[in-house]
Amino acid sequence: MTPQADLGIFVVSVCAGLIGSLAGVGGGILVIPALTFVFGVDIHLAVGASIVSVIATSSGAAAAYVRDRMTDMRIGMFLELATTTGAVTGALLAAVVAPAFLYVLLGVVLLGSAAMHVARLDEEMPPAGPPSRIAAAMKLSSSYPDRRLGREVPYTARRVPLGFVLMWIAGVVSGLLGIGSGVLKVLAMDGAMRLPMKVSSATSNFMIGVTAAASAGIYLGRGDVDPRIAGPVALGVLAGALIGARLLNRVSNRAVRLIFLPVLVAVGLETIARGLGFGL
Amino acid sequence: MSPQRFRLMVSLVLAVGVGISATLIGVGFVAALAVGWQGSLIGAATAASTPTTDFGGLTSRLGILEPLAITQLGLLTLLATPVVRVAASVVAFASEGDRLYTVITLMVLAILLASILLLR
Numbered sequence: 104m105t106p107q108a109d110l111g112i113f114v115v116s117v118c119a120g121l122i123g124s125l126a127g128v129g130g131g132i133l134v135i136p137a138l139t140f141v142f143g144v145d146i147h148l149a150v151g152a153s154i155v156s157v158i159a160t161s162s163g164a165a166a167a168y169v170r171d172r173m174t175d176m177r178i179g180m181f182l183e184l185a186t187t188t189g190a191v192t193g194a195l196l197a198a199v200v201a202p203a204f205l206y207v208l209l210g211v212v213l214l215g216s217a218a219m220h221v222a223r224l225d226e227e228m229p230p231a232g233p234p235s236r237i238a239a240a241m242k243l244s245s246s247y248p249d250r251r252l253g254r255e256v257p258y259t260a261r262r263v264p265l266g267f268v269l270m271w272i273a274g275v276v277s278g279l280l281g282i283g284s285g286v287l288k289v290l291a292m293d294g295a296m297r298l299p300m301k302v303s304s305a306t307s308n309f310m311i312g313v314t315a316a317a318s319a320g321i322y323l324g325r326g327d328v329d330p331r332i333a334g335p336v337a338l339g340v341l342a343g344a345l346i347g348a349r350l351l352n353r354v355s356n357r358a359v360r361l362i363f364l365p366v367l368v369a370v371g372l373e374t375i376a377r378g379l380g381f382g383l
Numbered sequence: 384m385s386p387q388r389f390r391l392m393v394s395l396v397l398a399v400g401v402g403i404s405a406t407l408i409g410v411g412f413v414a415a416l417a418v419g420w421q422g423s424l425i426g427a428a429t430a431a432s433t434p435t436t437d438f439g440g441l442t443s444r445l446g447i448l449e450p451l452a453i454t455q456l457g458l459l460t461l462l463a464t465p466v467v468r469v470a471a472s473v474v475a476f477a478s479e480g481d482r483l484y485t486v487i488t489l490m491v492l493a494i495l496l497a498s499i500l501l502l503r
Contacts, residue, residue, distance in 0.1 A: 106416070148436075155458060162401050162464040170394035176472055180488045187494040242483070312465035313491070317498040319462045326436035330454040331420060334408045337461055341405050 104331055108142050112332065113339040115141075119156055120343020124164040125351055126363040127307030128285030129157030129315065132370050134336060144332055151327030152336045154315050157285075159337045161312025163344030164305070164351075171352055173305035177242050178260060178298070182270045182306075186288070186314055189274020194318075197279050206378025209276060213371030216290050220364055227356050229297040234259040247302055250352045258299050266296035277314055285311045286370050289363060300356040304363070386479055393471045400464045407457030414450035424448035469495060 104112070115137040119130030131153035138149035168174040234244045243260035260266065269291035277284030288310055292303035322328055351359070414424055423429050427447035433440075435451055438459070444452035469492045476484040 109412075151436075155461065158462055158465060162397065162461060162468075165464070165468060166394045166398040166401065169390055169397065172390070176475070177484055180469075180472065180484060180491055183491045184487060184494075187491060187498065191494070191498060242481075309468075313469060313495060316462060316465040317495050320499050323438055323462075326434060328438075328458065329436045330408075330411070330451055330458060331415075331435055333458055334412050334454045337408050337458060338405060338412070341401060341461075 104142075104335075109335050112138065112142060112335045116156065116336045116339025117343040117346075120160050120163060120340035120345075121347045121350075122343075122362060122366065123156070123160035123285070123340070124308060124344040124347030125304065125354075125359060126285075126366050127289045127304030127311075128160075128363075128366055128370075129153065129311050130160055130340060131156060132366060132373060134340075136373075138332065138336075147325070147327045148329045148332055151322045151325075151329065152333045154319055154322050155328060155333040155337050156340045157315040158312050158319065159340035160344045161308055161315070163341040164308050164348035165312070167345070167348035168305045168308065168351075172247050173301060173351060174309045175245055175247075175298070175302055175306050176309075177245070178292070178296075178302075179306045179309050181241055181243065182267065182288075182291075183310055183313055185267050185270035186274035186277075186284075186310060187317065189271040189276075190278035190314060190317060191274075192271075193275040193278020193280075196275065200279065202280055203378050203380070205276075206280060206374050208378075209280065210371045210373075210375030210378060213286065213367060213374060216294065217364060217367045217371060219294060220290075220360065220367060223294075224360050224364070225357060228256065228299060229258070229261075231257070232259070232261075235261065235263065237263040247299070248352075249299075249301070251355050256299060258302060261297040262295050266291050269295050274314070278318075280374075284314055286363075286367050290367075300359045300363075301351055304359055305351065386475075389475050389478055393468070393475060396471060397464065397468060400460065400467060404457045404460035404464070407460060408454050409457075411450045411452075411454030411457060414448070414453060418450060420451045421449060424450070466492075466495060466499070 119133040123130035134153045134156045135149045138144040139146055238244055238260045246255050246257040249256045273287035285307055288307040289303050292298045293300055421429055425448050438455050441452055473488045476488055
């Protein structure tokens with residue numbers, strides 16, 4: 104890598120970290136195409152760098168999100184039971200299932216979700232109500248301090264069984280296809296469980312780091328993590344995530360949705376392209 | 384310990400961990416500009432033929448201050464932070480007296496460690 108290329112990778116990574124920490128996704132959708140198409144990096148090394156980028160996004164924003172009570176640790180841990188077991192199932196299924204069809208299916212689901220997301224764009228806060236029996240038993244109700252609104256916002260998880268199943272599917276998909284784990288998590292929490300968008304994003308941000316850490320060993324062992332590329336990516340993403348984590352609490356939920364939407368559409372299109380055989 | 388104080392402590396631990404990894408990655412990168420990725424900051428003889436993606440022999444390569452090894456240690460520190468965070472959450476829930484979530488988080492930690500050990 105030339106110093107110019109290093110700088111370019113760093114700048115792209117700052118953007119990935121910024122968008123990723125605000126939208127609750129890993130930023131692979133930005134990092135992988137930029138590395139392969141613009142900087143001519145081998146796809147395996149680009150995927151290895153993207154795993155590093157996911158963990159950097161998650162860890163870089165974590166300190167601020169934990170301090171500011173943006174991440175719901177209980178909801179995150181409860182759902183992490185579903186994603187981790189799903190990921191193991193996905194890794195086992197990978198030997199049996201032909202993924203091409205699944206890519207297309209996932210892409211269609213994501214684009215359908217994007218349409219539903221557009222319909223929710225102007226909704227600043229999901230409707231309030233008493234917690235369900237499962238939410239009460241599992242302590243899935245809490246509140247977060249919204250600096251934009253200048254008040255403490257209470258919330259409770261709706262449709263918990265549906266959310267749990269969707270999270271399991273998110274785990275299977277990331278174990279099987281290695282893509283879209285962040286967008287599916289945000290969709291499950293925002294769309295199905297009706298958590299405030301910022302809480303969905305910050306909690307997804309925490310969860311994707313755990314999911315990625317579980318599989319990081321595979322990529323290290325395979326020789327897919329080249330420090331010459333992953334180093335600048337990690338530094339850039341960390342810087343971007345630190346900025347994003349400071350912004351999340353100050354922007355509106357609508358703004359977070361507007362940042363999430365193009366990521367959702369891009370991942371949907373990319374997934375369909377991959378399934379049809381002309382993607383990355 | 385109050386939930387708020389614990390949160391601040393976890394937040395500090397995370398910030399320090401991320402700071403250490405970013406420093407190591409940054410120092411390794413700058414050092415690579417000076418002596419090359421597989422050189423040595425103390426001028427020791429190096430085995431430059433190993434691929435840069437190989438994380439093996441890290442301690443001996445750190446001993447000769449190889450830029451690549453310094454960056455690799457930084458990346459490993461970064462990759463370990465989510466695990467540390469889950470482990471810290473176990474302590475957090477336990478200190479709040481939340482048995483349900485101490486158990487749930489322990490289960491997540493167990494699945495996480497198992498998949499790190501098994502999926503290699």
